[in-house]
Amino acid sequence: MAWSLRSLPSLSEEQFSQWGKLFEERTGIQIVFQQKPWLESQIFARMRELQYEQYDDYFAYVSNGIAGKLEWALLADKVAVKETSFFRHRDSIEYLRHYLQDKIYKNALSSSFDVWSIGCSTGEEPYSLSMVINDCFELASLNSYYGITGMDISQTALATARKARYSKRRMELVKPEEIKRYFVECADGSYEVVNKLRERICFTQINIINARQLPDVKVDVIFCQNLLVYFRRWLRRDLLNALVDRLKPGGLLILGLGEVVDWEHPNIQRTADDHVQAYLRVES
Ligand SMILES: C[S@@+](CC[C@H](N)C(=O)[O-])C[C@H]1O[C@@H](n2cnc3c(N)ncnc32)[C@H](O)[C@@H]1O
Known part of the structure; x- marks a missing residue:
């Protein structure tokens, strides 16, 4: 199926916990279950750019090697909440x-x-x-x-x-x-x-x-x-x-x-x- 027509696939519970663990181990950021749809959209956006079809394949790519390290940096950047303002509080x-x-x-x-x-x-x-x-x-x-x-x-x-x-x-x-x-x-x-x-x-x-x-x-x-x-x-x-x-x-x-x-x-x-x-x- 053409990429633009694919709907957002859902992460299984096991996959969600695998991704959550990876983010927490590497950045400290805890991703709670309510953020699952948002996490899926962030990961899938990157998968689409790289033409990955399966979460597991992309996970293996991100977890290993030098290319994975660079890819990880891009993904972590997407997932970090950067909300701020001048004179916040x-x-x-x-x-x-x-x-x-x-x-x-x-x-x-x-x-x-x-x-x-x-x-x-x-x-x-x-x-x-x-x-x-x-x-x-x-x-x-x-x-x-x-x-x-x-x-x-x-x-x-x-x-x-x-x-x-x-x-x-x-x-x-x-x-x-x-x-x-x-x-x-x-x-x-x-x-x-x-x-x-x-x-x-x-x-x-x-x-x-x-x-x-x-x-x-x-x-x-x-x-x-x-x-x-x-x-x-x-x-x-x-x-x-x-x-x-x-x-x-x-x-x-x-x-x-x-x-x-x-x-x-x-x-x-x-x-x-x-x-x-x-x-x-x-x-x-
Ligand atoms: C919500 S913003 C807060 C910005 C600002 N301090 C404020 O209060 O408006 C959180 C920032 O922490 C950064 N961040 C998240 N995890 C981090 C980590 N492990 N090390 C350094 N910065 C991190 C994010 O990229 C993001 O820019």
């Missing part, structure tokens, strides 16, 4: 503003202010952080160094992030004064982030379940929002423990609200604000 980002203002006020900054945005998707989160950090330094007339590293597993998301150009629709949560200060309107009606922010941010591909892929440095702030929610609880805890090791003393960790409920660490203290899920590294 503004309270978290404003919390960073207060944290940094307090450090400036107390003269407690080290030589550089380093921030990670893990699971940065198409860049809106790290650019939002850069706007707030830039505001703080400009307001204090400080020419301090800051740098942000945006990390994600998805190469397509990172490519969009590096372009730093967003349609008007994506600017909904950006305030007019922020647009004025931090974007240039392009001829096609899209908005490009200004260079002074872009040059502070680098984007890099990592798979966070392999914590050894995290750069071996210590940073002031780690944002990791709306990523851990896709992982099992034990994996969330393991990753959070690895993130604590990368925080400077007094460093700040911000997660998505409600993403983690039962995590404790001897060097970490939850902050008092109920509107954000923020933790401080307490010991030296």
